[in-house]
Amino acid sequence: xxxxLNQLFTGIxxxxxxxxxxLGLSLTFGQMGVINMAxxxxxxxxxxxxxxxxxxxxxxxxxxxxxLPVAFAIAGLMGVLLEFLLIRRLYARxxxxxxxxxxxxxxLQQVARDVxxxxxxxxxxxxxxxxxxxxxxxxxxxxxxxFILALSLVAVAALTVVLKTTSLGRRIRAVVQNRDLAAVSxxxxxxxxxxxxxxxSGLAGIAGVALTLIGPIGPTMGxxxxxxxxxxxxxxxxxxLKGTVIVAFVLGILQSMVEYTTTVSVASVIxxxxxxxxxxxxxxxxxxxxxxxxx
Amino acid sequence: xxxxxxRRTAAILASIATFAALTACGAKTTDDAAPxxxxxxxxxxxxxxxxxxxxxxxTMAISEVTVRDSLQLAIEEINAAGGVLGKKIQxxxxxxxxxxxxxxxKSQKLISEDKVAAVFGCWTSASRKAVKPVxxxxxxxxxxxxxxxxxxxxxxxxxxxxxxxxxxxxxLDYLKAQGKTSxxxxxxxxxxxxxxxxxxxxxxxxxxxxxLGEDYAPLGSTEFSTIVNKVKASGASAVFNTLNGDSNVxxxxxxxxxxxxAEGMPVVSVSIAEEEVKSIGTQYLAGQLTAWNYYQTTExxxxxxxxxxxxxxxGADKPTSDPMEAAYVSVYLWKAMVEKAGSFDVEKxxxxxxxxxxDAPEGKVTVDxxxxxxxxxxxxxxxxxxxxxxEVWNSGQPIKPDPYLKGYSWAGGLA
Numbered sequence: 001x002x003x004x005l006n007q008l009f010t011g012i013x014x015x016x017x018x019x020x021x022x023l024g025l026s027l028t029f030g031q032m033g034v035i036n037m038a039x040x041x042x043x044x045x046x047x048x049x050x051x052x053x054x055x056x057x058x059x060x061x062x063x064x065x066x067x068l069p070v071a072f073a074i075a076g077l078m079g080v081l082l083e084f085l086l087i088r089r090l091y092a093r094x095x096x097x098x099x100x101x102x103x104x105x106x107x108l109q110q111v112a113r114d115v116x117x118x119x120x121x122x123x124x125x126x127x128x129x130x131x132x133x134x135x136x137x138x139x140x141x142x143x144x145x146x147f148i149l150a151l152s153l154v155a156v157a158a159l160t161v162v163l164k165t166t167s168l169g170r171r172i173r174a175v176v177q178n179r180d181l182a183a184v185s186x187x188x189x190x191x192x193x194x195x196x197x198x199x200x201s202g203l204a205g206i207a208g209v210a211l212t213l214i215g216p217i218g219p220t221m222g223x224x225x226x227x228x229x230x231x232x233x234x235x236x237x238x239x240x241l242k243g244t245v246i247v248a249f250v251l252g253i254l255q256s257m258v259e260y261t262t263t264v265s266v267a268s269v270i271x272x273x274x275x276x277x278x279x280x281x282x283x284x285x286x287x288x289x290x291x292x293x294x295x
Numbered sequence: 296x297x298x299x300x301x302r303r304t305a306a307i308l309a310s311i312a313t314f315a316a317l318t319a320c321g322a323k324t325t326d327d328a329a330p331x332x333x334x335x336x337x338x339x340x341x342x343x344x345x346x347x348x349x350x351x352x353x354t355m356a357i358s359e360v361t362v363r364d365s366l367q368l369a370i371e372e373i374n375a376a377g378g379v380l381g382k383k384i385q386x387x388x389x390x391x392x393x394x395x396x397x398x399x400x401k402s403q404k405l406i407s408e409d410k411v412a413a414v415f416g417c418w419t420s421a422s423r424k425a426v427k428p429v430x431x432x433x434x435x436x437x438x439x440x441x442x443x444x445x446x447x448x449x450x451x452x453x454x455x456x457x458x459x460x461x462x463x464x465x466x467l468d469y470l471k472a473q474g475k476t477s478x479x480x481x482x483x484x485x486x487x488x489x490x491x492x493x494x495x496x497x498x499x500x501x502x503x504x505x506x507l508g509e510d511y512a513p514l515g516s517t518e519f520s521t522i523v524n525k526v527k528a529s530g531a532s533a534v535f536n537t538l539n540g541d542s543n544v545x546x547x548x549x550x551x552x553x554x555x556x557a558e559g560m561p562v563v564s565v566s567i568a569e570e571e572v573k574s575i576g577t578q579y580l581a582g583q584l585t586a587w588n589y590y591q592t593t594e595x596x597x598x599x600x601x602x603x604x605x606x607x608x609x610g611a612d613k614p615t616s617d618p619m620e621a622a623y624v625s626v627y628l629w630k631a632m633v634e635k636a637g638s639f640d641v642e643k644x645x646x647x648x649x650x651x652x653x654d655a656p657e658g659k660v661t662v663d664x665x666x667x668x669x670x671x672x673x674x675x676x677x678x679x680x681x682x683x684x685x686e687v688w689n690s691g692q693p694i695k696p697d698p699y700l701k702g703y704s705w706a707g708g709l710a
Contacts, residue, residue, distance in 0.1 A: 003528065010520045017518075119357045120544060122576035130578070132554040142552030145520070214552075215517040216544035216574070220354075224515060224541075259521040264512045265484060267521075 002138040007256045013145035015252025016152040019245060020210055021225050022232035023155055024203030026244040028079070030233050031176045032196055034087055035094055037101040039229060040222025041108035042078055042201045046071035046208020047217045048112065051121045061126035064209065071205035079201020080194055087197070088190065105222065112219040120218035129213060144213040151210055155203060156245055162199070163241070172196050176239060235275055237285030247286055251275075336639050337410035342385040343378075343639060345370070345629075346405035348416035348426070353393025354540075358618070359418045361570060362440060363388065364609055365619040366415050369626035372604070379630045380639070387411060395425035402426045406435045412639045413438060413629050415622065420444060420487055427452065436641055438629060440622035442565065442587070444490035445698045446709070451641075453648070454668045455625040455660075456618060457588050459494050460697040465673035466535070466563050466586035467498050469688050475532040475561075477505035481522060481546065482537035484511035491537050491565070493709060494700070501705030507531045512538065517545035523553045526560075536564040543567060547579040557582030563675075569614035572682050580678045587617040588671040589657035590684045598656035614683070615656075624655045628662060628669070659693060668696030 021043060028034050049071040050064060057063040082104060090097045125144065132142045163169035174182040175192045183189050215221065232251065236243030251271060259267035279285075337344060347366050349359040370384045378384060387409045389401040398417065405411050406429070413436040417423045420443050430437045430451040437452045445459040470478065480495060482488025492509060499506045507529040510522045523546070526534060538546055543566070550562065563584045569591055572580055591602060591614050601623060605615050628651060633639055636647035649664025661670045670693035676684035700706035 006524055006528075007521065010524055013520060014518060119570070120541065120574035122574060122578075124576070124578055125548075130551055132552055140554055142549075142554075144548075144552050214545060214548050216541040218541065218574075221517075221541075224517060255518075256521050260525065263510060264516060264518075264522070268513070 003260070005139050007260050008253065009139070009141055009145075011253030011256035012249060013142075013149055013252070014256055015249035016145070016149040017210070017214070018228060018232050018252055019152045019248035020148065020155065020207040021204070022229040022236075022244055022248055023152070023159065024200040024207065025229045026233045026236065026241060027159075027200035027203070028197055029230070030236070030238050030240065030244065031172065032193060032200075033094070033238070034083075034091075034197075035098045035101065036079075036082070036087070037098060037226065038082060038105040038108060038222075039201070039204055040224075040226035041105045041112075042075040042204035042222075043208040043211065043225065044108070044112060044217075044219070044222040045075050045078060046205035047123075047212050047221060048116060048121070048208075049074055049205065050123050050209055050212045051116070051217060054123055059126075060124040061128065064126055064129075064212075067209045068206055071209045072202040073205075075205025075208065076198040076202030079197045079204075082201075083194055083197040088193065105226075109219045109222070116219070118219065120216045123212045123217060125213055148210045148213065151206070155206060156241070159199070159203070160241060168192075168195060231275060235278060235285055237287035240285070240287040243285055243287040335407075335410050336412045336641070338382070338412070338639055341382055343380075343382040344385045344387055344409050344411045345626075346402070346409060346411040346414035346416075347386050347388040348391055348398065348401055348405065348414050349388075350393040350418065350422075351388075351390040355391075355393040355418055358570065359391070359393075359416075361613075361616070361619050362416065362418065362622045365605060365615070365623045366626060368605055368608055369623045371608075373626065373630055379633050380637070391416070391422060395419075395421050398422040399425045399429050402429045402437070403433075406430075406433045412436075412633075412641075413644075415440070415625055415629075417441070418618070421485075423452070434641055436629075436644065438622075438625035440625050441618045442621075444487045445494075445700065446490065448666055448668075448698055450645070450667070452667065453625065453628070453662070454666075454696070454698070455621045455628065457671055457673070458668055458696050458698045459491065460700055460703070461588060461671045461673050461694045462565060462586050463491055463494060464498065464700075464703070465690055465694070466565065466584075466675060467495060467502070467504075469584075469586075469675045470533050470535075470563065471502055471504065472688075473533075476503070477507050477529075477531045477533075479507050479526045479529050479531040479534045480509040480537070481526065481534060482511050483514050483516075483539045483542055485514060485539075487539070488537035492535075494706065495535055497705050497709060498703075505531075512542055512546075514539065514542070516542050519546045519549040520553075522546070523549045523555070526550075527553055527555060531560065534560060534562040536562050537566065538564075539566050543571065544575045547575055547583075551579050557584075567678075568616035568618070569682070569684060570616050572678055572684070573614065577678065577680055577682050581680050583678050584687075585676045585678065585684055586673070587676065587684075588674055589617045589620040589655075590674065590676050590686060591615045592676075592683050592685055593657060593674065595656065595658065597654050601656040617657075620656050624653060624657075624660060624669075627653050627655075628660075632662070661693065663696050666696050666698055668698055670695050 050067040053063045053067050129144045132140045134140050171192045175189050232248050236247040258270050349363040350356050370386050374383050391398040415438045418441050427449050440455050442457040442462050480492045561584050565586050631651045632644045632647050636643040648662045651662040658672045672693050673690040674686050675688040677687045
């Protein structure tokens with residue numbers, strides 16, 4: 001029983017990581033329809049933010065907490081810059097967007113390599129995040145995973161509040177649901193796009209901060225996670241936040257449960273097969289946004 | 296607005312992933328136009344050329360550049376002391392670009408265009424396997440400086456890194472001597488860890504050690520929570536780690552946060568040297584064990600000289616590691632063979648190889664002419680808070696190389 005509970009929590013924590021890396025993408029890709037291959041490099045920028053801040057601020061705990069808003073701002077600004085310089089010229093050409101942002105991703109990787117060096121860099125985790133918490137019996141949960149879970153839930157909650165209750169959220173939803181109607185109603189769709197991109201990319205920065213606790217920090221870390229992030233958004237359904245949340249946790253739990261009884265490779269294969277089968281059944285993803293637009 | 300079809304997007308993503316995978320291991324074959332006669336060596340003039348074949352770009356560059364640096368250090372030192380047979384060594388450096396077919400092409404170029412006397416380099420077993428036929432066909436020499444999985448003996452390759460009986464077997468002997476009765480095996484999913492683990496399982500069976508589990512993660516995998524859970528649940532008394540690259544970072548972070556410690560369940564790693572310790576973080580590694588033949592802290596005048604020379608040339612913050620040392624030694628061994636043979640001719644150099652000794656930074660090494668490997672002292676080290684590795688045990692004397700483990704009765708079914 002403990003094994004099942006342990007794996008269940010492991011699955012939830014894998015899901016939390018997936019959720020964090022996919023959350024920003026569910027805005028930029030899911031809501032706006034931009035295939036941004038450089039999203040992984042925004043995550044990398046967030047991770048390097050922790051590294052740079054730790055050179056200045058010596059307390060590992062403080063530097064991590066300060067890194068959260070700083071990384072959000074840095075990655076968000078990178079996103080706005082990308083949107084302003086390149087993506088807004090390519091809104092009608094998704095395939096070109098894919099290639100252009102892939103190129104931007106490669107450029108950003110090389111910049112990281114030139115600035116920080118090709119080898120991975122190390123960051124210090126604060127003491128309170130390196131241990132583990134015993135819930136009951138043998139059920140031991142690592143505190144860094146618990147932190148990431150909490151962070152992802154806070155991020156989802158904050159994003160939901162912004163989208164559902166603020167005027168910015170209403171504008172974002174209006175533009176997503178019917179761009180032309182939003183434009184003739186007097187919304188500056190270009191500005192809304194830029195803001196959406198800021199938030200989506202900023203969330204990637206936050207994911208990067210969280211990843212420093214569990215994985216390597218290097219120039220290629222973005223490419224390792226970008227495909228998983230896209231998968232979560234695609235399976236979750238375009239334009240729907242709740243689909244992303246549910247799918248992230250389901251895939252995480254599926255992966256951890258299968259992996260415990262088989263091997264990593266077999267588990268990955270089974271998860272992929274499940275995704276392919278699911279998309280055959282529901283090509284539009286778990287949830288879809290019903291609109292009256294003709295697009 | 297355009298509609299996004301999940302199936303189509305997934306297909307695009309899948310093809311990108313496949314494309315990336317294909318370019319990484321493209322299956323180009325090398326041309327067979329080269330003559331089968333013995334390699335022509337250009338010894339005209341007062342220089343002799345040697346080839347340095349390392350990945351200076353791509354994913355392996357991090358490690359292989361350090362090997363190239365220490366090869367150049369050795370060449371400079373030899374030239375400053377008068378060269379080889381009165382000729383100065385001229386190094387021709389080629390970039391293998393972390394791409395195995397490129398290694399084969401570049402080695403062919405070094406042999407037939409530059410007419411080098413010998414080539415030094417390669418790191419991964421995959422690159423060695425790719426160039427092996429080129430050196431055998433052209434009857435030219437390669438010096439390979441990295442520990443590997445054994446079970447190989449090419450007549451045109453000299454292996455100056457450890458084979459399994461000089462690294463993995465002593466690592467197991469050490470665990471056994473420490474009273475560890477069970478191990479858990481964690482490795483990356485490719486030829487070296489799988490071969491190494493086959494050997495470990497055979498050893499364990501013969502020595503009353505229990506192997507409580509065996510898990511492989513794809514190269515580059517960074518999600519280790521489930522594997523660490525399995526390791527923890529197994530209650531093994533030690534872990535034998537053959538993971539490579541980035542995976543080590545994720546594995547050790549997970550290991551520590553699961554509450555596992557170097558005191559309770561030590562991890563013995565065979566792919567983590569000084570350079571890797573720096574990028575994983577001592578916070579996660581302090582107290583864990585490694586098995587190698589050389590550490591920066593290894594005692595002796597030869598090593599003091601090597602470390603000082605290396606830091607003077609490349610910077611005080613640059614650590615020296617086992618593969619770098621083995622590369623440095625390989626140039627000196629070639630020099631000694633050439634001088635004993637009195638010629639650069641490949642067959643004569645090979646003939647002179649047996650019994651050549653060198654006072655290496657790792658201690659005295661001797662070339663074994665029959666296997667073309669060298670005898671090396673095995674050393675188990677403990678990673679310290681300062682990022683350096685301190686020796687806690689050594690084999691006392693150099694261990695004779697035994698790439699096919701013929702001298703071990705339990706290894707009968709392996710080769």
